[in-house]
Amino acid sequence: MTDDHRENRRLWNEWSDAFQALWNADTDESGVPPAPTPFDPDGHAATGSAFPPPVAGAAVVELGCGGGQGSVGTALAGADRVVGVDIAEAQLRHARRLRDYYGVDARFLQGDVTDVPLADDAFDAAFSEAAFQLVADLDAAVREARRVLRPGGAFYLSVMHPFRELIDPETGTIGRGYHAPPRREIEIDESYDADLVAFDRSVSELHRALADAGFDVERVVEPEPDGGETTSEGDAAATAEPRALLPDTLGFWARLDAR
Numbered sequence: 001m002t003d004d005h006r007e008n009r010r011l012w013n014e015w016s017d018a019f020q021a022l023w024n025a026d027t028d029e030s031g032v033p034p035a036p037t038p039f040d041p042d043g044h045a046a047t048g049s050a051f052p053p054p055v056a057g058a059a060v061v062e063l064g065c066g067g068g069q070g071s072v073g074t075a076l077a078g079a080d081r082v083v084g085v086d087i088a089e090a091q092l093r094h095a096r097r098l099r100d101y102y103g104v105d106a107r108f109l110q111g112d113v114t115d116v117p118l119a120d121d122a123f124d125a126a127f128s129e130a131a132f133q134l135v136a137d138l139d140a141a142v143r144e145a146r147r148v149l150r151p152g153g154a155f156y157l158s159v160m161h162p163f164r165e166l167i168d169p170e171t172g173t174i175g176r177g178y179h180a181p182p183r184r185e186i187e188i189d190e191s192y193d194a195d196l197v198a199f200d201r202s203v204s205e206l207h208r209a210l211a212d213a214g215f216d217v218e219r220v221v222e223p224e225p226d227g228g229e230t231t232s233e234g235d236a237a238a239t240a241e242p243r244a245l246l247p248d249t250l251g252f253w254a255r256l257d258a259r
C-alpha cells in the first residue's frame with residue numbers, strides 16, 4: 001500500500017462516523033437511510049435504454065464502497081451476489097450496519113482497489129463511485145476492475161466532476177488549472193491526524209485509463225445534482241454559487257468485450 005493510500009485509510013477511519021452522519025442527516029428522525037444504486041433504471045446513472053444494464057441475478061462488486069449505500073441498493077435492486085470493498089474498516093462497519101438494517105445479502109471486505117482481494121472473472125458488473133479520485137495509480141485500479149469482471153462485464157466508474165473540483169469552495173473562483181498535477185491534500189478537519197489525498201484527473205485521462213485497460217466506454221454520465229443549478233441561465237447563473245452550476249459527478253458506463 002502506498003503512503004497516500006495509508007493516509008486516506010487513516011483519514012476515512014477518523015472521518016467515517018461524521019461523514020455517515022451527514023449522509024443520513026435527513027433521515028435521522030424517521031426515514032430509511034438512502035441506498036441509491038447506479039443500477040436503478042430511474043436513478044442517477046440512468047442514461048438511455050441500454051444503461052444501466054439489468055442487474056437482477058447478477059454478481060456485482062463495488063470498489064470503494066464506503067458506507068455500503070451503493071452495494072445495499074444494488075442488492076435491493078435484485079443482484080444475486082454483492083461484494084463491497086473498501087480500504088477503511090470504519091466505513092465497512094457502517095456498510096455492514098446498513099446491510100443488516102435493510103436485511104439484504106451483501107459481503108463487505110477490507111481491501112485496496114489497486115489490489116482487490118477477489119478472484120479473476122468473478123463478477124458480471126462492477127461499479128465505483130467517488131473513490132477512484134483517491135487512488136494514486138488510476139491504471140492499477142481500472143485494471144483490477146477489469147480483472148475481477150467476466151468477459152462482457154459492465155463497469156460504472158464515477159468520480160467527483162473534475163470541472164467542479166477546479167473551483168475553490170471558499171472563494172468560488174477557479175483555484176487550479178485543469179491540467180495541473182493531479183495530487184492534492186485536503187484538510188477535512190484540523191483535529192484529524194490525516195488529510196484527504198485526492199487526484200483530480202481530466203475527462204480525457206479517465207477515458208484513456210478505461211480504454212487502455214480494455215474497456216469500451218459506451219456512455220458518459222453527468223447527473224443533474226439534487227438542488228443544483230446546472231440548468232440556470234442569465235442572471236440566475238450569474239448570482240448562483242459557481243460550484244452549483246456544474247455537475248457533482250462524472251460517470252462512465254464501460255464494457256469489456258464479450259469474447
Ligand SMILES: C[S@@+](CC[C@H](N)C(=O)[O-])C[C@H]1O[C@@H](n2cnc3c(N)ncnc32)[C@H](O)[C@@H]1O
Binds near residue numbers: 068091129
Ligand atoms: C467519498 S467515499 C465514497 C463511498 C461510496 N462509494 C459512496 O459513493 O458513498 C470514498 C471511499 O473510498 C475509500 N477508499 C479510498 N481509497 C481507497 C483505496 N485505495 N481502496 C479502497 N477504498 C478506498 C474510502 O475509504 C471511502 O470509503
